[in-house]
Each structure stands twice: as C-alpha cells, then as structure tokens.
Amino acid sequence: MAYQTSNGNGSFHWLFQRISGILIAIILVIHMGAVHFGASPVDLGSPSWKVFHFAFVVLLLYHILMGFWLMVEDYVRTHWIRISLYGLTWVVGLVFFILGFVTLVPFGT
Amino acid sequence: MRYRWQTGAMAWLIHRITGAAVGIYLLLHILAQFGMKYDQKGLAGLSDFLTHKVVVVTLLAFLIYHALNGVRELIVDFGNGALYHKKLFWVMMVIGVVVYVAALTAL
Numbered sequence: 001m002a003y004q005t006s007n008g009n010g011s012f013h014w015l016f017q018r019i020s021g022i023l024i025a026i027i028l029v030i031h032m033g034a035v036h037f038g039a040s041p042v043d044l045g046s047p048s049w050k051v052f053h054f055a056f057v058v059l060l061l062y063h064i065l066m067g068f069w070l071m072v073e074d075y076v077r078t079h080w081i082r083i084s085l086y087g088l089t090w091v092v093g094l095v096f097f098i099l100g101f102v103t104l105v106p107f108g109t
Numbered sequence: 110m111r112y113r114w115q116t117g118a119m120a121w122l123i124h125r126i127t128g129a130a131v132g133i134y135l136l137l138h139i140l141a142q143f144g145m146k147y148d149q150k151g152l153a154g155l156s157d158f159l160t161h162k163v164v165v166v167t168l169l170a171f172l173i174y175h176a177l178n179g180v181r182e183l184i185v186d187f188g189n190g191a192l193y194h195k196k197l198f199w200v201m202m203v204i205g206v207v208v209y210v211a212a213l214t215a216l
Contacts, residue, residue, distance in 0.1 A: 018186065021179050028176070037215050057139065064132035071125065096139055103143045 013066055020063045027056045045108015053107075057100035065089050116195045124178045127171040134159065134168055169212050177201040177208075 031053075034042045043049065072085045112118050141159055144152025158164060181201050184190035190197055 018183060022183070025176050025179065028172075037212075060135055064128075064135065067125075067128050067132060071129070092136070096136055099143045100139050103139070103146045106146065 017063060017066050017070075020059045020066075024056070024059050024063055027052070027059070031056060043108065050104050050107060054100065054104050057097070057104070061093050061096055061100075065093050116198050120178055120181070120198050124175060124182075127175040127178075131168065131171050131175055134164075165216070166213065170209060173205045173209050173212070177205045 035044065044053070069086070069089055072082060072089075076082050076085060112122060137155060138159060141152055141156045143149070144155060178198070178201060181190065181194065181197050184197060185194050
C-alpha cells in the first residue's frame with residue numbers, strides 16, 4: 001500500500017539513484033584527484049570548477065537524501081514519524097542546497 | 110525486519126551503513142567549507158575533525174566500499190550479475206583493497 005508520503009511507484013527515484021551514483025563516482029574521482037590528491041593546485045574559484053562543484057552538491061544531496069528516505073521506508077512504520085522525517089529530508093536538502101550555493105558562488109574571492 | 114546472514118544481504122547492509130556514514134561526512138564537509146568561507150569560528154573544530162587522520166582513513170574505506178558495491182549492484186540490476194553476485198562481491202573487495210592501499214599511499 002502506498003503511504004501518503006510516497007511518490008508514485010518510485011521507479012524514477014530507483015533509476016535516478018543509480019544514475020546519480022554513477023555521476024557522483026565520476027565526479028568524486030575528479031574532485032579527489034584535483035582537490036585532495038592533486039600535485040599541482042587548481043583554481044577552484046574558476047566558473048567551470050564552481051559549476052562542477054555545484055552539480056556535485058546537487059547530485060550528492062539527491063543521492064544522500066534518497067538513501068536516507070529508503071531507510072525510513074524500510075524501518076519506520078509510525079505514520080507521524082514518517083511524515084516528520086519526510087519534512088526533515090526536504091529541510092536538510094534545501095538548507096544544504098543554500099549552504100552549498102552561498103559557499104561556492106564567492107569561492108576563490 | 111529480519112536479515113539473512115549471507116553475502117548478498119551483508120553486502121547490502123554494509124552498503125547502507127557506509128552510505129549513511131559517508132553521507133553524513135559529506136554534509137559536514139559542505140558545512141565546514143561554509144564555515145571556512147564565512148569565517149565561522151564555531152565550525153573550526155569541525156574542519157579539524159573531518160581532516161583527522163583516523164576519520165580520513167575510515168572515510169576512504171567506506172567510500173571505496175560503497176562505490177564498488179554500487180558498481181556491483183549496477184551489474185546485478187542491469188546485467189546478469191544476479192547469476193554470480195557473490196563472486197562479484199569478492200572481486201570488488203579485492204579491487205577495493207588495491208585501490209584503498211593506493212589511496213593510503215598517496216595520502
């Protein structure tokens with residue numbers, strides 16, 4: 001039975017969890033290579049790196065929060081707790097979207 | 110919820126645990142970067158925690174596991190990996206150990 005907080009049959013989210021996972025893996029390797037393991041420093045304030053990292057933040061937030069929601073679906077049966085956690089998922093997503101945005105826009109200045 | 114203590118179920122359960130841990134780490138990483146950008150003194154300790162050797166070494170292990178088991182899941186879901194998913198798990202673990210050692214060496 002579909003709960004009030006479920007979205008259709010979830011097949012889009014199932015597929016996009018996989019697509020975002022592949023993209024994150026690729027981006028993560030580039031991010032780690034350039035930022036954390038890089039021999040020469042890169043200009044993280046350049047527009048292309050900002051777009052790159054903003055895409056990274058958006059994909060990560062989707063993947064993390066969808067993963068979190070899957071666990072809620074599996075483990076939480078109490079209706080009001082599910083509703084509260086659904087709200088919390090959106091709040092965390094929006095807050096970190098804004099945090100990422102306001103951090104990345106002036107990055108390197 | 111009951112778990113079956115077999116390779117596939119364990120791989121799935123560890124995928125959840127590592128995913129939750131890495132997810133929390135990456136959210137804190139975003140928060141720490143925000144703190145550094147806007148000079149939030151209260152978040153200085155968070156950066157120290159996230160770059161602590163023990164935390165980084167654990168993060169890398171979790172990250173590599175989660176990514177490689179994710180690839181395994183893709184092969185199971187979109188290929189015919191369901192026929193050999195247990196073998197595939199151990200192949201991924203061997204690749205993971207190699208990548209992990211390489212990453213630790215480069216740290």
